[in-house]
Amino acid sequence: MDSQPNSPHVLIFPFPVQGHVSCMLKLAELLCISGVHVTFLNSDIIHRRLLRYNDVMSRFSRYSGFRFETISDGLPPDHPRSGNRVVDIFDSIKMVTKPMFRQMLLPGGCLNHMNNRPLVSSIIADGIMCFTIDVANELGIPIYLFRTVSASCFWAFYCIPKLIESGDLPIKEDDEMDRLLHGVTGMEKYLRLRDLPSFCRTSDLSDRAFQVVTSETQETYRANGLILNTFEDLEESALTQIRKHVPNLYAIGPLHGHLNSRLEAQMTSPPRSSNSLWEEDRTCMTWLDEQTPKSVIYVSFGSMTMLSRDELIEFWYGLVNSKKNFLWVVRPNSVAGDGQTIPAQLLEGTVERGYIVRWAPQEEVLAHPAVGGFLTHSGWNSTLESIVAAVPMICWPYYADQQVNSRLVGEVWKLGFDMKDICDRVVVEKVVKDLMDTKRDELARPVDRMMKLARRSVAVDGSSFNNLNRLIEDIKQINRSCNKTVTTHPCFV
Numbered sequence: 001m002d003s004q005p006n007s008p009h010v011l012i013f014p015f016p017v018q019g020h021v022s023c024m025l026k027l028a029e030l031l032c033i034s035g036v037h038v039t040f041l042n043s044d045i046i047h048r049r050l051l052r053y054n055d056v057m058s059r060f061s062r063y064s065g066f067r068f069e070t071i072s073d074g075l076p077p078d079h080p081r082s083g084n085r086v087v088d089i090f091d092s093i094k095m096v097t098k099p100m101f102r103q104m105l106l107p108g109g110c111l112n113h114m115n116n117r118p119l120v121s122s123i124i125a126d127g128i129m130c131f132t133i134d135v136a137n138e139l140g141i142p143i144y145l146f147r148t149v150s151a152s153c154f155w156a157f158y159c160i161p162k163l164i165e166s167g168d169l170p171i172k173e174d175d176e177m178d179r180l181l182h183g184v185t186g187m188e189k190y191l192r193l194r195d196l197p198s199f200c201r202t203s204d205l206s207d208r209a210f211q212v213v214t215s216e217t218q219e220t221y222r223a224n225g226l227i228l229n230t231f232e233d234l235e236e237s238a239l240t241q242i243r244k245h246v247p248n249l250y251a252i253g254p255l256h257g258h259l260n261s262r263l264e265a266q267m268t269s270p271p272r273s274s275n276s277l278w279e280e281d282r283t284c285m286t287w288l289d290e291q292t293p294k295s296v297i298y299v300s301f302g303s304m305t306m307l308s309r310d311e312l313i314e315f316w317y318g319l320v321n322s323k324k325n326f327l328w329v330v331r332p333n334s335v336a337g338d339g340q341t342i343p344a345q346l347l348e349g350t351v352e353r354g355y356i357v358r359w360a361p362q363e364e365v366l367a368h369p370a371v372g373g374f375l376t377h378s379g380w381n382s383t384l385e386s387i388v389a390a391v392p393m394i395c396w397p398y399y400a401d402q403q404v405n406s407r408l409v410g411e412v413w414k415l416g417f418d419m420k421d422i423c424d425r426v427v428v429e430k431v432v433k434d435l436m437d438t439k440r441d442e443l444a445r446p447v448d449r450m451m452k453l454a455r456r457s458v459a460v461d462g463s464s465f466n467n468l469n470r471l472i473e474d475i476k477q478i479n480r481s482c483n484k485t486v487t488t489h490p491c492f493v
């Protein structure tokens, strides 16, 4: 649908890393389909990479109301922006980018002075950048927060002050990591100390990453609403708990499935909507075409994980010794340190039944009939993509929300196995064999059930479908009241 001059204009501002940009772009496209003007504010560096490796420009050219704008993330070009350095991006954006963001939104600023475009009528900002609420409040623009983590992880973050009060945090040296926690309501039966978000694994409560996620989460209530990339049937319990504190909650995921479903309703063969920041190596699709159904384990640890050389070797031995075919994404610069040369046995095993790429078209890979399992770091996008594709998972969480997600996959949803905190070739071999052979039938039923629930949630009248419609209606309503009070809207004075 084309946006009209009086349609609402939403500014979307993601935290500049792959997992956040990718799913917020899907939300942007969903809003465009509904006739909303969208400006997507990218960091310069992310924008350059997005354009370099994607056809986003031609994809979005279908929407007359869509624009990209860019802003600096304040870091030098050679900063790694991954692994444990991600907190630097947060600090820099808050310090350097915030004043630029404010300036852009002021009357005459580039976000509010565009030909044939209405003024920004609401903002959807990444929920770990709560400084955007200050700017929005100052300028009188309604703001919604979008959190890219699971609802369960958000809820665990929310309960951190309670865990400090009860003495569960900070973790002590002699703590029993398998001890169940009672402070995260609704998760008492399965959430162990080990399963808390990685940032909680500190003995120092003034640790920067710990501080950031705790304080940003507590500020959520200040926004007009919270948007989550999840669906009611998947995380009903956590959503119920969050609603007690943040009543205006929109669970609209899985966003990639939601977008595909709405595009399919409009056109017979919708374009692929990849938002990769690395060049996708499509030769792996040809390799997959040559494999038998459900014979391949796909291995990827997402866009941020750093492996040590030893971890790489342990995974490699485990995969080769399992004698299963594997497709493995090893991102450039994602293995730390030099070390032993790669043993000949691993190279031979890889030639025989493996395929290694630097970056894959993951959604397509997971949907390929040859893929029968996913060894993942349990990033939230990857988890949702695996659920929609009905692929069982082996979880090896790296950081942030992944410790929580992997526990849910293994213990609650029964969609795979949680290999948390273990990186050993014998275990890898066993768990790959379990997933692909021994326990395949046991996993098939819950995997199939969750895939159906996910797809139902984004189909017409499903929970996520209705929640997205409610969000769009609310955005339009805000826009109408804004237009009525045009003389007092701060953007006009």
Ligand code: UDP
Pocket: 018, 019, 020, 022, 276, 300, 301, 302, 303, 304, 305, 329, 358, 359, 360, 361, 362, 363, 378, 379, 380, 381, 382, 383, 385
């Ligand atoms: N991804 C991809 N190709 C790859 C590896 C990952 O397209 O080779 C995509 C994946 O489909 C997902 C995103 O990168 O959408 C990773 O997000 P996630 O939340 O799973 O993890 P993060 O990278 O944020 O740790």
